Amino acid sequence: MTSVFIVSGLIFLILLCFGMYGLSRILIYFRLAEFTYNQSFMDNLIYYGSYIGTGYFLLIAIEYVFDELKMRFSDNKYFQGWYFHILTVTVSTIIFYLCVQINYQYIHINFFVIYFIIAFLYLLTELFYPESEDLNRKD
Incomplete structure (x- = not known):
């Protein structure tokens, strides 16, 4: 049961990292950040x-x-x-x-x-x- 939480937590963190990276690239492209x-x-x-x-x-x-x-x-x-x-x-x-x-x-x-x-x-x-x-x- 703990492995489900670990795997889902890792997937969440990976998706969060990709999402934040994508958001930062969009903000830089439009010169908003x-x-x-x-x-x-x-x-x-x-x-x-x-x-x-x-x-x-x-x-x-x-x-x-x-x-x-x-x-x-x-x-x-x-x-x-x-x-x-x-x-x-x-x-x-x-x-x-x-x-x-x-x-x-x-x-x-x-x-x-x-x-x-x-x-x-x-x-x-x-x-x-x-x-x-x-x-x-x-x-």
């Missing part, structure tokens, strides 16, 4: 990997906080419908930019490009995990 850190393979892997990892865990934490706020203040209009989604994406982008992006001096990506990337990723999570339903629930 500039990646100037170019050292050895391991140094690049650690530098860019820490950027992706830190950003990922920060966005997961922000999404968790907003889900808790949505449950706690469910009658507030800002935590319902499109207000909630726009608020979540905007706050996530601002916090990501201030906490992660500013600290990486060799990665130059415009704020609005980051905003659209985070909005697209948020759209995918809402599309594939609607309303955070518990799909394992037995009724």
